[in-house]
Amino acid sequence: MIATIALVVFVTVTVGVYLTLSRDLFRVVLGVAMVGSAANLVLFAAGRLGPTAPAVVPVGQAALADAANPLPQALVLTAIVIGFALVCFALVLMLRLIRDARTDDALALRDAEPVPTDPVKPPATDPAFEPIAGAEPRREAAR
Amino acid sequence: MTGDPMAQHAAANPDDAMSVAARAAFVLAPLGLFVLVAWVLATKTLPFDLAWPWIPSLGIEFRFRIDGLAALMLLMITGIGTAVFVYAGGYLAGDPNQRRLFWMLVLFMVAMVGCVTADDLFVLFLFWEATSLTSFMLVGYSHARAESRKAAQQALLVTGTGGLALLAGFIVLAQATGTTRISDIVEIVPTLGETPALATALGLILVGAFTKSAQFPFHFWLPNAMAAPTPVSAYLHSATMVKLGVFLLARLDPAFGEWPLWEWTLKIVGSVTAAWGMVLALRERDLKRILAWSTVATLGTLVMLVGLRGEGAAIAVGALLLAHGLYKAPLFFVAGNIDHGTGTRVIDRLGGLRRQMPWTAAAALLAGASMAGMPLSFGYIVKDVILEAKTAVDVFTFAKAANTVFGSIAVAVAGVAAIRVFWLHPGVNEACDAHECGPSLIGPPLILALLGITLGLFPFYVEDLIAMAGVAMIPGTEVPVIGLSLAAGPVLGSLAVTLAVGVGIYLLWDPLHQRFERIAARTGRIGMASQYERSLTGIPAFAAAVTRRVQDGRLPSYVGLVAASAAVAIVVAIGQLVASGAAAWAAIAWPGLGFAGAAALVIAGALVAPFVRDRVVLLLAVGLVGFGSALLFVFAGAPDVAWTQFTVETVFVIVVAAVLLGLKRLGRGASVAEPRFRPLALGVSVVLGAAVAALLMLATAGPFDATLPEWFGRTSVPEAYGRNVVNVILVDFRALDTLGEIAVVLLSLLAALPLVGALRRRRASAGDVR
Numbered sequence: 032m033i034a035t036i037a038l039v040v041f042v043t044v045t046v047g048v049y050l051t052l053s054r055d056l057f058r059v060v061l062g063v064a065m066v067g068s069a070a071n072l073v074l075f076a077a078g079r080l081g082p083t084a085p086a087v088v089p090v091g092q093a094a095l096a097d098a099a100n101p102l103p104q105a106l107v108l109t110a111i112v113i114g115f116a117l118v119c120f121a122l123v124l125m126l127r128l129i130r131d132a133r134t135d136d137a138l139a140l141r142d143a144e145p146v147p148t149d150p151v152k153p154p155a156t157d158p159a160f161e162p163i164a165g166a167e168p169r170r171e172a173a174r
Numbered sequence: 175m176t177g178d179p180m181a182q183h184a185a186a187n188p189d190d191a192m193s194v195a196a197r198a199a200f201v202l203a204p205l206g207l208f209v210l211v212a213w214v215l216a217t218k219t220l221p222f223d224l225a226w227p228w229i230p231s232l233g234i235e236f237r238f239r240i241d242g243l244a245a246l247m248l249l250m251i252t253g254i255g256t257a258v259f260v261y262a263g264g265y266l267a268g269d270p271n272q273r274r275l276f277w278m279l280v281l282f283m284v285a286m287v288g289c290v291t292a293d294d295l296f297v298l299f300l301f302w303e304a305t306s307l308t309s310f311m312l313v314g315y316s317h318a319r320a321e322s323r324k325a326a327q328q329a330l331l332v333t334g335t336g337g338l339a340l341l342a343g344f345i346v347l348a349q350a351t352g353t354t355r356i357s358d359i360v361e362i363v364p365t366l367g368e369t370p371a372l373a374t375a376l377g378l379i380l381v382g383a384f385t386k387s388a389q390f391p392f393h394f395w396l397p398n399a400m401a402a403p404t405p406v407s408a409y410l411h412s413a414t415m416v417k418l419g420v421f422l423l424a425r426l427d428p429a430f431g432e433w434p435l436w437e438w439t440l441k442i443v444g445s446v447t448a449a450w451g452m453v454l455a456l457r458e459r460d461l462k463r464i465l466a467w468s469t470v471a472t473l474g475t476l477v478m479l480v481g482l483r484g485e486g487a488a489i490a491v492g493a494l495l496l497a498h499g500l501y502k503a504p505l506f507f508v509a510g511n512i513d514h515g516t517g518t519r520v521i522d523r524l525g526g527l528r529r530q531m532p533w534t535a536a537a538a539l540l541a542g543a544s545m546a547g548m549p550l551s552f553g554y555i556v557k558d559v560i561l562e563a564k565t566a567v568d569v570f571t572f573a574k575a576a577n578t579v580f581g582s583i584a585v586a587v588a589g590v591a592a593i594r595v596f597w598l599h600p601g602v603n604e605a606c607d608a609h610e611c612g613p614s615l616i617g618p619p620l621i622l623a624l625l626g627i628t629l630g631l632f633p634f635y636v637e638d639l640i641a642m643a644g645v646a647m648i649p650g651t652e653v654p655v656i657g658l659s660l661a662a663g664p665v666l667g668s669l670a671v672t673l674a675v676g677v678g679i680y681l682l683w684d685p686l687h688q689r690f691e692r693i694a695a696r697t698g699r700i701g702m703a704s705q706y707e708r709s710l711t712g713i714p715a716f717a718a719a720v721t722r723r724v725q726d727g728r729l730p731s732y733v734g735l736v737a738a739s740a741a742v743a744i745v746v747a748i749g750q751l752v753a754s755g756a757a758a759w760a761a762i763a764w765p766g767l768g769f770a771g772a773a774a775l776v777i778a779g780a781l782v783a784p785f786v787r788d789r790v791v792l793l794l795a796v797g798l799v800g801f802g803s804a805l806l807f808v809f810a811g812a813p814d815v816a817w818t819q820f821t822v823e824t825v826f827v828i829v830v831a832a833v834l835l836g837l838k839r840l841g842r843g844a845s846v847a848e849p850r851f852r853p854l855a856l857g858v859s860v861v862l863g864a865a866v867a868a869l870l871m872l873a874t875a876g877p878f879d880a881t882l883p884e885w886f887g888r889t890s891v892p893e894a895y896g897r898n899v900v901n902v903i904l905v906d907f908r909a910l911d912t913l914g915e916i917a918v919v920l921l922s923l924l925a926a927l928p929l930v931g932a933l934r935r936r937r938a939s940a941g942d943v944r
Binding site for chain 2: 032033034035036037038039040041042043044045046047048049050051052053054055056057058059061064065068069071072073075076077078079080082083084085086087088089090092093094095096098099100101102104105107108109111112113115116117118119120122123124125126127129130135136137138140141143144
């Protein structure tokens with residue numbers, strides 16, 4: 032069972048990180064979501080996959096016996112909800128960013144970059160990272 | 175070169191000036207300490223230990239130890255300190271900042287006292303850095319002058335860099351020996367042999383000591399530090415602080431003394447510094463800088479003497495430490511008096527000053543005699559001791575040659591400082607209003623110089639002290655009875671040689687100076703001073719280039735850097751675990767059918783995701799991963815988690831679908847065009863994914879501490895009256911955590927609301943336009 036989870040974790044972490052390394056902002060956010068579910072699986076499996084009975088004390092007994100470990104379940108429950116809140120916020124932030132910057136290309140987001148006349152730290156000159164066609168480098172003054 | 179503006183601006187603001195009583199009160203600080211040290215020496219047997227606990231968890235204590243070497247340094251710090259405080263009172267009388275100078279001097283003195291008495295590596299380092307910092311403040315005392323600020327910065331950067339090396343060396347040394355107590359370390363190290371860790375520590379400590387004591391190639395900062403007021407130069411850059419490096423080497427000599435690396439490094443660096451410092455003294459025309467270079471040469475000689483083996487060398491170190499303090503400090507005072515009286519220190523413009531400044535001339539003559547090693551002075555006796563030390567062991571010729579150069583140029587420098595400006599060249603003196611200084615400026619040099627002569631006549635007064643200092647460098651031996659005597663031995667022969675060469679150099683000073691100026695103009699570009707300048711501009715440029723590389727403004731680079739760092743950290747941790755042989759891997763067993771099916775769903779969703787261009791399909795693939803992991807939870811006995819995951823995943827898909835709709839409205843329905851296969855990104859992600867999976871396999875194979883789950887399972891019903899243990903944990907045992915979780919969700923909602931609102935407004939206004 033652990034080996035299966037490890038395989039699942041391997042695939043989801045790899046694909047999730049690969050997505051976050053994309054220049055497409057939407058893929059980046061979904062990659063974060065996928066890495067988040069992989070992290071939940073790791074946390075869950077770290078508490079050992081023993082008996083598969085739910086962690087519920089049967090009526091008539093006073094203590095839990097021969098059931099799944101309840102502690103990682105509680106932790107993962109919390110993590111799922113917080114991860115969801117994080118991804119939702121990231122989505123809204125992304126939508127707003129795409130609207131304001133008029134691009135969904137991460138490489139075209141260069142407002143925080145140094146100006147070409149900066150004496151110490153001139154901007155990157157690598158042509159491979161020029162914004163792709165269609166993306167506008169700067170938004171005009173809105174409102 | 176003009177005089178010290180602080181001295182000339184005396185009484186610019188009389189309201190801020192210190193009264194005589196206030197200055198006298200400050201003099202009580204070193205004087206009181208001097209009396210205290212003398213009292214301790216008279217009543218206690220050395221070594222005398224003191225300790226207070228400081229960081230018990232690291233075994234670090236405020237541990238102090240006064241042995242012979244520390245006692246000698248203490249007497250110099252407080253004794254010469256008293257002279258310096260008196261002198262500073264007169265030299266900067268009326269200066270509005272004098273109070274600050276005095277406080278800095280007091281702080282410096284305390285730091286020095288702590289440094290020479292510390293018996294713990296890190297306590298010593300603390301005070302060591304304190305001397306660097308106070309030295310920075312004191313060199314930069316005339317902060318209105320750019321030259322002074324630059325010199326202060328240089329002194330701080332050079333000694334501060336050395337201080338960092340020293341700290342690293344101390345840490346390695348403490349780890350290798352298992353203790354931070356110096357008196358234990360010097361006993362442990364010889365039993366350990368020459369291990370690589372100790373060699374590393376040795377190299378780093380040598381860098382620290384060499385920067386502090388201005389040894390080649392870090393010698394250049396000391397003459398520049400002459401921008402400090404004269405009392406500061408006399409105190410820090412001649413008598414005390416620059417001797418700390420020598421002091422540290424002498425402290426650690428019992429530990430590393432038998433190493434050839436130690437012996438040869440000290441001998442070679444010391445000899446080169448001694449010879450080179452003396453040669454560079456010839457280049458200068460400023461009296462103070464000439465003295466500074468001769469100080470560098472003396473420090474080189476001291477380092478070389480520490481490197482020599484044998485009792486004689488250890489005694490010579492103690493004797494030269496004392497003699498140098500007693501003749502160099504007065505000579506600095508003399509230079510300050512000349513500056514004070516004539517407004518210049520350039521030797522070309524000075525001459526025949528004995529008529530205007532008779533007392534200063536007398537002090538210069540006495541101190542000069544000691545520096546030149548004339549009979550009846552303490553310098554003569556030291557010469558004798560050094561000669562004995564060198565004949566006692568097999569000294570290589572280079573050291574001998576360096577010593578001859580040192581001795582003869584010491585004669586020449588003494589001649590310039592004591593004879594040339596006072597007795598010769600009458601008429602070149604440009605300042606016709608030259609005048610003698612007040613008693614507080616004449617007294618200190620005269621008394622110190624007289625002390626040098628007195629000890630020359632009655633050396634047995636300090637015999638025991640110097641012998642004890644020598645013993646501190648060679649533990650385990652009895653206090654030797656050394657005969658510091660006036661006996662005319664072989665030293666007279668060597669004295670004649672150095673005297674003849676020295677007088678020759680003195681007479682040829684001006685032509686030699688021109689010759690060296692020409693050579694120096696050529697070597698200046700590759701010298702250490704210009705390397706320092708280059709590094710000052712080079713370091714920011716290098717930092718900018720690195721920043722440009724690391725922070726290139728591309729989001730994928732930043733994410734990649736974080737992911738790669740995480741991967742490297744995990745891989746290194748796993749590698750260490752596997753290398754230690756403690757690693758065990760979880761057994762591979764076939765899962766149940768349901769579990770396997772859920773896993774296959776997740777994997778299928780994940781594998782599709784990177785290949786799809788359509789954002790809706792991508793959403794479905796990611797959704798499949800979420801639902802699949804919910805199924806995994808079902809089959810692993812976690813129905814509550816599965817239920818939450820199902821709910822969250824459903825809401826997630828709805829939210830993302832809404833966002834996709836918004837994107838479509840913005841005309842951004844399709845993905846950004848980029849290569850489907852990005853090898854670097856794939857490499858980083860595969861490594862990180864494999865590392866996390868391997869970490870999981872390792873972690874779950876280890877022993878499991880079931881205390882917490884059992885406790886929750888046992889107490890859930892009787893204490894919280896709940897049968898679903900997961901829910902009980904969430905809402906009862908860890909209720910505060912759950913409250914925090916809810917707060918996070920609410921906060922993210924609060925943060926998202928304005929963004930969503932702005933989107934609505936935009937859409938509305940865009941609709942109006944359409």
